[in-house]
Amino acid sequence: MSVRVPDGSALAAKGIAAVVADSTWRNVIAKQAAETCVRGFLADYYATPDNWDVKTSATKVLSALNGWLFSQGKSVANGNYISSFSSIVLRGRQGHLFHMGDTLVYRLRGGEFEQLNREHTNFMGGYRYPSRALGLDPSVDIDYLQFSVNQGDILLFTTQAAKGTLVTSDYVQLIRQHASDLNMACDQILQSAVQKASARGYSSTHFSFQLVRIDMLPEESGETLGDAFGALPVPPDLNEGEELDGYRILEVLSKSNMSCIYRVQDKRTEREMVLKAPSPQLAGRKDFLRQFSMQQWVVERVNSPYVAKIVDASRPRNYLYYLREYVDGRTLSEWIAQNPHAELRRQTDLIEQMVKAVRALHRRDILCQGLHPDNIMVDQQGMIKLIDFASCAVPGMDDLPEPLAIARAAGFHSYTAPEYRLNRDPGPAADQFSLAAIAYWMLTGQKPYAGQMELLHSRADFSRLEYMPSFQYNPMIPVWLDGALRRALQPNPELRYRRLSEFVYDLKKPNPHYIKEGNMPLAERNPLFFWKGLSGILLLLLLASLMH
Template identity: 85%
Template sequence: MTNDSQLKISYGQAFIAPDKNSVRSTMSVKIPEGSALAAKGIAAVVADSTWRNVIAKQAAETCTRGFLADYYATPDNWDVKTSATKVLSALNSWLFSQGKNVANGNYISSFSAVVLKGRQGHLFHMGDTLVFRLRGGEFEQVSREHTNFMGGYRYPSRALGLDPSVDIDYHQFNLKQGDIFLFTTQAAKGTLVASDYVQLIRQYAADLNQACDQILHTACEKASARGYSSTHFCFQLARVDLLPDEQGESIADAFGALPVPNDMNVGEELDGYRIEEVLNKSAMSCIYRVRDKHTGRQMVLKAPAPQLAMRKDFIRQFIMQQWVVERVNSPYVAKIVDASRPRNSLYYLREYVDGRTLTEWIAQNPNTDLRRMIDLIEQMVKAIRALHRRDILCQGLHPDNILVDQMGMIKLIDFASCAVPGAVDLPSPLVIAKMVGFSSYTAPEYRLSREPNANADQFSLAAIAYWMLTGQKVYVDQMDSLHSRADISRLEYMPSFQYNPMIPVWLDGALRRALQPNPELRYRRLSEFIYDLKKPNPHYIKETQMPLAERSPLVFWKGLSGVLLLLLLLSLMH
């Protein structure tokens, strides 16, 4: 099901070059589908190199292909300006470094891109490529030419690959339905004037490819009549045919409005998927092991609980689960499976993992050695880091949401609490966490209504590690008493080696730091945490040799108070 209010455009192109080795300009338009259209928009670009050789072609093609590939690979919570400027800066650095190794030529290219997202347009420009906009009867140049004159020739004063850093012109503007953007290069200067463009575009508006062909033909004729070179022309038109509605197009809208399926039992079917096992039914979701009737493949189907059909906030969050996690590629995170057929109900599919939950695995392997436990914890770290690399917070870490497969590999399987901080179309991480609910592994900052960061996942991971190694939950029965920041300082950490004497003091030091109630005192990176779990940190060994009053003031003063109270009672008795 598609959304009729999605942004839609038409475009056309035409170019001429004497041969493929002398092409110096390239152009392209990318129109993504589904959630990517809402998250990133549509991009139209043109690039033009300063040289007429094979290197020039490579420079221009690298700019267009590299920008389009990398822009759509940036995190979806980045805004258009952040995504494009970071990509262009990286592209400029690469082109500049390559140009230093070229004797006859360079990797310098002018570049212009217009990104259309929602009801906004974003122009990114450097060099002397040309972008015009036709709106009604007004035809204006929206790009500013960066040029210098040297020895009677015109050269770009700004371009990709020209300097180690690049100064990018950025302009944001409102879109109107019917806006037409024309992309071309300096070669067209001196041939057509504004009235020529307007006349030809309006005359052939029904077919923009034909309009570009006619513009090219007319430009070649006028160039020949004036004695100009007519062998390096390119023209690209992009027209806004439909704008999303005023409130803007959200990522959730891209998935369409599908009904929530009813409760299903073994033997029933949904869109050709046969229910073979009911894995879980809760107040929030129904999870089934299914088999595709057409391919025989086993998968897991997750749908919202039927009673939530009218709860728009829960439905919206459910839709986001698939959108968020399908961007993660890790062997330690269960993969989202694309539906092979159109969906008639709201659900998503993920790969089926033959394994046991971590809770079950620990119960069945009570005497697992320390090294094997650390290996499982390290795999969990890799799963969480894969999410963090895509700017996703897990938030819902729990032993029941982690599977250990038949090969002993960890798989993260539940994404109900996943959130993307800063995403315009998503609720905040704190809102999502409260919606789903807290557990005994949830970081304390959530209970104080403080917006979490990646360190919150570190706490949950360390809390699971503590439970795996000791059989106990950290800060047990203390979390419910958190009502203010002052309460955090009263959380009392019980050393893990008091429950399990096989745990060395340096390993407990790593756990204690990752489980700090104050998130600012935890590890800066998960890689540091797992490093300290695997290799003794001299700092933690030294800590154990410090006086108790310095090592743990709270325990020291509690112990001292207890001794003094006992002495007082004894004195009163005598």
């Protein structure tokens, strides 16, 4: 259980959150499961964009957290990541309750002690189990209640184990006796509950009590709660020297029909950052603006030295945009142009860093989708930074476009996996293909399946894609390294590596299987290339005989 009271603009934008989570005591990792729910919700809720309302922010975070917990639970023996969960977010003069499972939330208002949530439980084999909980199913059904709060309201968060020990009059009496010291009130409630449980002969080791009192409320306002952050306008078209919310435009990095990107300086701190805003011409596209807001939240959930970090705004925003760290360096395209003969080891090191950036996203169930050499920076220390997240998507997130729709809106290119062009739902293997395509280009100067991808119209076209071994373009590439590229570039995603770590391992260390393939006769290793070459030789011999 926990309570978080943020400072500054975050308090106005997101409010105060109080949480309790409880996993069944028959779960060997119960403590870890419940703590993951509490920490994960509080971390991700306050990382959501300011222009999302409370319900949108909390439900999206809980859906993503549920998906992660469910996937992790599959790999745990003798345990699970299933936990009941209740949270109240207080913003403005409203409370927002989010609940699933058998944790309990009460409100003491005057002399009325009321349970605010409904328990979701089943009885099986004489035991009570939650019928709804985080991590229980691939999707989660969340109870939501919005209610007005009054000054002096006291909220009690507790667990199912406490039910049956104290009655309403006990809670009211103990809370009123120690209303000025909530910690003391919790201690007295706990002591009384333990005594009654012991007297009745059952366990008293699973009690938790948390009290939240509302001492002060903001002044009433004619605007709705969502007005301040729910309808931020798109910034106008800006040029060098102009200002926006105290940020001076130092350089226009790019302008497109989708977004405008500027290098800016905070006038107060003189820190340089990158400001990204939607293109003014898309101000009326609500679907795109939701996806744009998603970009900030996606990146804030990722903690990796290979992913450019989001910078918290030092003041309230009057327009829709987000800030990220400024990376002093060159795009990967520029780096390759300036280092055309870079050592193979140096190039594979950059590829490994790109893989680490993408793996950081995958660990948060995020698909990158937009991998391109122009979206990857190489800083002055030679470190990779992923800087563009316009195509990022979280599969299964409600009220947001599906990953395939997001990728289609951003547009396809020669590094895009074939499944997108065939309207197949993408997965992590699609990012693996893009990584391998960039690696192939770095090492050879050519793009795999060049001129062929645009011809894909059906699954049958998969078999007609012709892979040209990378060592045909660059003799310095070992056969075993080409084997790793060839597998990651398989048109069928099911034939690629199961994990990106396996791809990196085969890039760095010779795989005996690929070495054996490299020693095979060309007619067996690449029959299509062999017969094309043989046909070409025969044609030349025929022409030569005709000339003589």
